Amino acid sequence: MGAERIHGPDVLRGIAAIGVVFFHVLYLSGIPIHSVGMALVGRFDFFVRIFFVLSAFSMAHAYYSRLTGIEAMRNFYLKRFFRIAPLFYFVLLFGVLYTIVMGRSVPGGFDLLLTTSFLFPFVPGKHDGLIGGGLVYRRRMDFLRVFPFFDSID
Incomplete structure (x- = not known):
């Protein structure tokens, strides 16, 4: 185990x-x-x-x-996603609602799509995402994208 x-x-x-x-x-x-x-x-x-x-x-x-097979990697990514994403999405929702309440302009659909899909690190100028601490989430997701592949390096 x-x-x-x-x-x-x-x-x-x-x-x-x-x-x-x-x-x-x-x-x-x-x-x-x-x-x-x-x-x-x-x-x-x-x-x-x-x-x-x-x-x-x-x-x-x-x-x-x-992390020896596809199933183990799939389980790893699912577990990590559901550990990170709920708080991330809650903070994003809170931030968008706060923006609306404060009468500021709401982020565009492209920015929301990039942020909710965790793809914002790959687009120049959007690498921090829409939430405070976006850089922290970016670093964490960057690590998790490649982590399982380190296990196979000997």
Whole structure:
């Protein structure tokens, strides 16, 4: 079956996730905090990179030698899609509704199609998508597109 869990990276990934939450809530929200606190929390963006590296390691460890056929790859992609897409689509819907409520122009159909299909990284000038953090989703999807193929390299 799969490899045994290594709990140390999971703990570090949890700490990184908390750092990401602090960064988003305090730094990006505009909540007034003391300048020293803002300077400290403002650097918490490095937790995003730590989280991604540890997640990639965790996936590589868990899936090593398990992606041996088409069915295993199909299951891998379905599982990853349904782990990422629901929150992505919720944030996109929220962003579009917020845009409408604020009386701003709604994104065009082409932009919505690119974003909802996760194809926005492949079109010049559209690589961030329509939602905040689009670059994060882009990096994650780029990794997931090629990840199963690394397993077959020896």
